Amino acid sequence: MTEETTDLATRLRELAESPAPPMALDLDAAKRAGRRRRRFRVSAAAGGCAAVIVAASVVLPPLLDGPSPAPQASSPSDPARPPVPTAKTAAGANPMIAKAGFGWLPEVIRGVEYGVGAHGDYTLAIGDGQYPAMIWLAVYDKEPPADRLGEMGGEAVKVPTKVGDRDGYWVTVNPADPLNGGDSYLRWRTGDGRWAELNAYYLDIPDVRQTLLRVAEGVTVGDYPVPLPLRISGLPGGFHLADGLLSRRPSQDGVPWTMQLFYTVNGANVVIDVRPEGGGAPDGRGEPVCTTENSLRACVRIDRPNAADLGSIGGAQGLLDRITLLGPDERDWTTTVIG
Amino acid sequence: MPPMRTGRGRDAEFTEYVTARAPWLRQVAYLLCGDWHRADDLVQTGVTKLYTNWHRASTAWNLDGYARKTVVNTFLAEQRTAWRRLVDLRHSQEELVARESDHDAVLDLRAALGELPPRQRATVVLRYFCDLPVAEVARTLDCSAGTVKSQTAHAIETLRARLRSEPIGTPEG
Known part of the structure; x- marks a missing residue:
């Protein structure tokens, strides 16, 4: 190095070591997102063998009954059970369509998350705490490779089992431990000839094996629109859904749930964010325009308003005016979101 | 955490590595972008990619190089995307304090x-x-x-x- 570049190196080190705010790195979030990406990538690479990630038929509170043969709509008068997504909606009326449903879930599960779109479709039955119990459910058109995620170092083996009266198997690196050291995979052939998979971890409960078999028995396959907490009277042409998320991470951010719909419009990004009132503000680029109604807060944010060109509907405020918030009671949410 | 393969397991290896090297990756990211919060986002994204490919990265002869390249490529890719950043406008008091000093x-x-x-x-x-x-x-x-x-x-x-x-x-x- 010359003297000049040596000095540059010194200055770069000084700059790198200059005072900084506390680091904001969320390792668990990275792992969760990484798992989603792997699932999406592997399923996309399966050549049309789409990973059809499934819906839970029931959200909070978890069902403690026996497994149900299909998602059952609950009576509106039953306060213990939110309604179940059973009916198909008109094409485009719901941006979040799950492809199958959980039935029975163990008590440790506190809710179900959904994600659809460019970053992968998923449904996750989740507990709470720093390492919440997680049960992922996916459906494949074809039987996936034993080590679908390529992380068992060529040691994956199948241990046969039965899910009800259907043939299935555990995937593990140790035949003596079908639960694979707590990162458990259970697969079985569904009634329509496809393959379903549960992947569970952080499951700190008695008899995990029987619990997962019982969860598997309750799984049903079908298209189920996910009830959402808003109704949009209509979206202008050119809106394309990039991602949709319904998250439930109260132990991380203190917010019971958040729902976000990410749209692209003329190359700009439009985000509709709904969460309980007092649940904080959504992050992101663009000044949010917000409203509060029925104890929920909705915000619309556009990163580049000129490019979005929503003047004909009144911009972000105009879009917000098209939104009706349905309140925090999930029994009041709708599967007919748009239109 | 669930052991994924043998030995300590995938998650434990990943956590140990990132915990040790994240501050250094953050410095690299900060020099690239000039903003600590965006540097955190770059590291977060880079670390997520690292986890996604951990089965390959963890066997790389130069894991630091692999991680560094992931962060650099994330930075360069973000220069080209309109999606940057829907979630990075967290200009906070800490940043102002840091700048003043x-x-x-x-x-x-x-x-x-x-x-x-x-x-x-x-x-x-x-x-x-x-x-x-x-x-x-x-x-x-x-x-x-x-x-x-x-x-x-x-x-x-x-x-x-x-x-x-x-x-x-x-x-x-």
């Missing part, structure tokens, strides 16, 4: 780096902060050694002009 010279260099095109900035950071040889920078940026040399020359020229009042290498002025 910056030295003038440090601010000058940060501003000068900010005027460089992204690939030139990456070249400077990799060459002079990470102390990588030209060939390794070329591998990281997927370009030729000649390109690295020319990018470096252009960058140094720009920095020299931008910092003319305090020339690089002549502290006495």
Whole structure:
């Protein structure tokens, strides 16, 4: 190095070591997102063998009954059970369509998350705490490779089992431990000839094996629109859904749930964010325009308003005016979101 | 955490590595983008990619190089996407406090780096902060050694002009 570049190196080190705010790195979030990406990538690479990630038929509170043969709509008068997504909606009326449903879930599960779109479709039955119990459910058109995620170092083996009266198997690196050291995979052939998979971890409960078999028995396959907490009277042409998320991470951010719909419009990004009132503000680029109604807060944010060109509907405020918030009671949410 | 393979398991290995190396990755990211919060986002994204590919990364002969390349590529890719950033506008009080305590010279260099095109900035950071040889920078940026040399020359020229009042290498002025 010359003297000049040596000095540059010194200055770069000084700059790198200059005072900084506390680091904001969320390792668990990275792992969760990484798992989603792997699932999406592997399923996309399966050549049309789409990973059809499934819906839970029931959200909070978890069902403690026996497994149900299909998602059952609950009576509106039953306060213990939110309604179940059973009916198909008109094409485009719901941006979040799950492809199958959980039935029975163990008590440790506190809710179900959904994600659809460019970053992968998923449904996750989740507990709470720093390492919440997680049960992922996916459906494949074809039987996936034993080590679908390529992380068992060529040691994956199948241990046969039965899910009800259907043939299935555990995937593990140790035949003596079908639960694979707590990162458990259970697969079985569904009634329509496809393959379903549960992947569970952080499951700190008695008899995990029987619990997962019982969860598997309750799984049903079908298209189920996910009830959402808003109704949009209509979206202008050119809106394309990039991602949709319904998250439930109260132990991380203190917010019971958040729902976000990410749209692209003329190359700009439009985000509709709904969460309980007092649940904080959504992050992101663009000044949010917000409203509060029925104890929920909705915000619309556009990163580049000129490019979005929503003047004909009144911009972000105009879009917000098209939104009706349905309140925090999930029994009041709708599967007919748009239109 | 669930052991994924043998030994300590995938998650434990990943957590151990990132916990140890995240501060260094953050410094690299900060020099690339000039903003601590965005640096955190770059590291978060880079670490997520690292986890996604951990089965391959963890067997790389140069894991630091793999991680560094992931962060650099994330930075360069974000220069080209309209999606940057729907979630990075977290300008907070901590940032203001940090800025107030910056030295003038440090601010000058940060501003000068900010005027460089992204690939030139990456070249400077990799060459002079990470102390990588030209060939390794070329591998990281997927370009030729000649390109690295020319990018470096252009960058140094720009920095020299931008910092003319305090020339690089002549502290006495």
